[in-house]
């Protein structure tokens with residue numbers, strides 16, 4: 001019976017060793033240990049021939065059977081299955097011997113030679129199986145090592161790949177960032193260039209305008225001065241004529257003089273019109289003078305909207321207007337060319353008056369003229385809105401409003417420079433002017449002024 | 460009292476003569492005209508001492524400018540008052556004229572009411 005237990009011991013010992021790199025569950029290892037102890041105890045018992053031999057022999061079969069059973073049913077021991085088969089013939093023969101010997105020792109004696117021969121063949125079979133198994137195991141082991149190496153290489157490659165990917169991602173984002181920076185710089189350059197070209201154009205246009213305006217101004221002064229003088233002289237002539245006795249000829253002369261006088265008044269009137277255009281042109285081209293000083297925009301708006309209103313009331317064709325101020329008290333002090341900017345307010349308010357006067361003319365007193373002026377702090381910017389409920393501006397002329405010499409005012413009323421100057425002044429403050437309107441309902445001028453101008457940042 | 464008016468525009472003569480017609484007719488004022496700075500200086504130099512007590516001069520003229528002439532008059536004839544009349548009422552011209560000793564600075568178109576007042580004051584002083 002020692003043989004069976006040696007087989008058990010050997011199987012367990014081999015199984016325990018075969019775990020290799022793969023870790024068996026603790027439960028399984030415990031089975032191995034208990035099994036080895038049991039096999040050792042059984043071997044010891046067999047050596048000292050402790051009775052009852054039958055029981056211990058049976059236990060030896062149970063143990064080896066248990067081990068084979070364990071190998072066949074445990075998934076972790078899948079590769080060791082041939083191992084379980086290897087001792088089976090020996091165990092079988094021994095079991096047969098044991099059973100026959102236990103049941104009938106006489107039959108055992110007659111069959112002993114056959115049983116020994118069977119035991120011998122079982123042993124050969126076991127050795128062959130064992131060698132085969134060892135060979136298989138080696139192949140499996142080699143394959144395992146090979147797989148492991150392959151896996152290791154794959155892992156290393158993956159790691160390298162991910163490192164490279166990270167590096168590439170880093171470089172790509174760096175390049176993208178640089179590209180963005182370059183794009184920004186390029187955009188900035190382009191807009192600066194455009195601005196410069198625009199300024200250059202405006203400057204040369206301004207110089208041209210100033211030159212022309214001055215050249216026109218001198219002869220215009222003569223026209224105005226001489227026509228004025230002539231009107232004065234006609235007054236004097238009238239006084240002298242009164243001293244001459246009446247006649248048909250005198251009547252005719254007086255009539256003609258009256259016509260001459262009216263013509264001269266017309267010359268003077270149109271001369272002063274031209275003069276105001278020239279003055280506006282000079283103002284237009286003046287640009288660049290004046291300083292940006294800290295200014296209370298709300299106060300400026302109050303003062304100049306009021307001034308525009310009283311100016312309008314004092315002039316011919318005054319109208320009734322409701323002026324509503326909605327000024328954001330939290331507005332900070334900002335840098336403005338107050339002289340220029342007051343002109344912006346004056347121009348916008350005066351324009352609104354003129355537009356609403358036309359609407360009053362068309363609709364009569366049912367229409368209530370109203371101007372709303374609003375300021376609002378918008379973080380980086382300040383918003384100024386001037387809205388009237390006048391006749392509105394049709395889409396097709398809205399774009400032309402800001403062009404120099406474009407006017408909607410009939411005849412002699414406008415120079416066509418007011419809004420153009422307004423726009424220029426806003427631009428010189430780096431602001432934006434937008435016009436929204438709905439015919440028959442409203443016209444809204446919105447000015448968006450940066451609190452801090454580019455020029456201020458750079459210095 | 461004699462005043463000299465300097466301007467490259469010839470019509471200035473008619474304008475001044477007509478505007479100051481009454482003063483000229485009453486004999487309180489005598490006008491002389493020059494159409495360049497050079498001509499004006501010749502007129503002043505032709506009389507010794509010059510009868511002219513007041514010069515009104517344009518600034519922009521071909522050849523010598525009114526401001527250059529102002530310096531020369533102030534140097535050679537310090538007693539003569541000079542006022543400038545210019546279409547260019549800019550800061551630079553104004554400052555230069557005042558530093559050189561101009562009495563007044565008129566911008567075109569000339570306000571003849573102011574000019575007449577100025578002449579009346581000078582006339583009072585020279586009576």
Ligand SMILES: [Mg+2]
Nearest residue numbers: 467517519520
């Ligand atoms: Mg001139």
